[in-house]
Amino acid sequence: MAISQEISYRLERLILDGGLAPEQKIPSERQLAARLRVSRSVIREALHELQGRGVIETRHGKGSFVSTMVPGSGDLREQGPLMHLFEGHPRTLYDLLEVREQLEGQAACLAAQRATSLDRHRITKAFRALEETDPLSNARPDHGFHQAIVEASHNPILVHVLNSLKNMMLMTVQASVANLNPRAEMRKKIVLQHRQLYDAIISGRPASAQKLAMAHVRFVSKSMRDLELEGSTLIRVPVEQEAAVSHQNAQD
Amino acid sequence: MAISQEISYRLERLILDGGLAPEQKIPSERQLAARLRVSRSVIREALHELQGRGVIETRHGKGSFVSTMVPGSGDLREQGPLMHLFEGHPRTLYDLLEVREQLEGQAACLAAQRATSLDRHRITKAFRALEETDPLSNARPDHGFHQAIVEASHNPILVHVLNSLKNMMLMTVQASVANLNPRAEMRKKIVLQHRQLYDAIISGRPASAQKLAMAHVRFVSKSMRDLELEGSTLIRVPVEQEAAVSHQNAQD
DNA sequence: TGCGATCACTGGTCTGACCAGTGCCTGTTG
DNA sequence: CAACAGGCACTGGTCAGACCAGTGATCGCA
Known part of the structure; x- marks a missing residue:
C-alpha cells in the first residue's frame, strides 16, 4: 500500500x-x-x-x-484526548511502554505457538533483513520484524491494539532504535535480544519467547529512560516544535 | 477555496x-x-x-x-475497520478476551504494587458493593470493582486501552456476568475469584494478583465458550443498532 | 512460434522553492 | 500609556522538475 x-x-x-x-x-x-x-x-x-x-x-x-462530528457512531468517544497526557507528562511514555511490554510478550508467546510455516517464513525474512541492515537505517527492518511476530499471533485484536500504541509513540517520540543503536554496546545487546527472540519463536518455545520479548521492551524502555536522564539525545517532541535533526527514527 | x-x-x-x-x-x-x-x-x-x-x-x-459502488448514497460510514471482524467471526471475541486476560493481569499486578490508601479504599468499597449485590443486578458492581482495580494501576494508557476493549465487547455481546452468574456453581467460583483477587491486591501481592486476575478472565472466557457451544444463552448482538444503552452493565 | 528485453506509459515519492493567509510581538507614534 | 503598523515566524497552497516503481505492449532474437 x-x-x-x-x-x-x-x-x-x-x-x-x-x-x-x-x-x-x-x-x-x-x-x-x-x-x-x-x-x-x-x-x-x-x-x-x-x-x-x-x-x-x-x-x-x-x-x-x-473534525467535530467525527464520532459517527459513538463508540470509544467519551474517553477524550489521550494525547494531552503526553504533553508535560513524560511518564506517560513509560506507561505506554509498560503496556507494550506486556502485549509484545503475549504476541511473542502466541506467535511461538501458532505461527504457520508461512508466518515463520515471513518472520525469518524480516529477521534476515534486520541483521543485514546498518544501524542507521535500522528503523524499518526493526519495525517489520516485530510486526511480523505480532501478526503471527493470529490475534487481530492484539495486532490492532499494538498498532495503536505504536502510533501514539510515533506522535511523541523521535525515537529509540536510532537513539539507542549508535551506541555500540547497546546495539550489541539489542541484536542479541532479537536473535534470541527469533530463535525462541521459530523453535516454538512460547514461554521463553514471551520472557525475551518482554525483556526486550523493558530494556529499550530503560535505555530511553537512562538516555533522557543523562541529558540529551533522546528527542521528545511534545507535539510542539521541531528539532531540525536529520535522519533518526521510529520505535522500539 | x-x-x-x-x-x-x-x-x-x-x-x-x-x-x-x-x-x-x-x-x-x-x-x-x-x-x-x-x-x-x-x-x-x-x-x-x-x-x-x-x-x-x-x-x-x-x-x-x-469506483463501482459509487451511486446514490449507500455509505454509512464504515467506522471501525475492526468492527467487521466481529461479524461472522465469533473467534474475535475470544481474541479480545485473550488480550484482556493479559492486561487485566497487568493492571492487578500494578494495582497491588501502586495502590494508594485512597485506591484501596475505593477498591474495598467496590468490593463490598459487589458482595452485597444479588446476581441479577450484578453487572454494575462487577464493572465497578474491576474498574477500580485498573485505575489503581496508575497507568492512564492501560486504563484507556482496557476501556476501549470493554466498549468493543459491549458492542457485540450482551454478556457475561448476567449469562454466567445465574448458574449457581459458576457464581460461587466467580465470587471466590473476586475475593481472592481482592485480598491479593489489598495485601500487596503483585504476583498472585496478576495470576488471579488472569485466571479470572480466562475462566470467564472459557465459560462463555462453553455456554456458546452448548447451545444458546449467550446473546450476541451484531454491532448494528443503537443499543448503545446508556452505560449499563456487563463484562466479566 | 515463443520468449525475454525494452520502452513508453501509469502512479508514487522526493526536493526545494515560492506564494498566501494568520497571528504574535515589537517599535513607533499620537 | 494606548493604538496602530510593520515585521517576522509560523501555517497551508501551489509549483517545477526529477527519479523510482509497477504495467503492458511491442520488438527482436533464438
Missing part, C-alpha cells in the same frame, strides 16, 4: 481511538513530514484523504484540525 | 452525474494537470480526496478508475 495511504489510515485510527480529540490541532505538515521521515507531499496527500472522508478540516494559515 | 478542492468537487459531480461511468478510466494525472493548467500535485491532492471519499480507486502503473 502507498505510504500516504498508510499514514492516512494510521492517523484516522489514532483519531478514532481517541488519541486526538475533536477540534484538536494536528501537528503541521512540515512537522509530520519530519517526524515520519517522509516528504511533505505524502503528508499532504494523506491529509487530503482524511479531509475527503470528513475526518479532519484544514484552514489556510492555521493548520489542520480533527 | 483551494484549487485542489474545486477540482475534486468538479470531478465528483462529473462522476455522480454519470459523465464518467463506473470502472471507467480517468485521464492520467499528467494529462489532467496539463489540461487544467495546474501542477500535478494539485491533481494528486484532488484525486486523494476523491479516493478518501471512495469515489475513485487508483492502481499503481495503471491509472485511476471510477
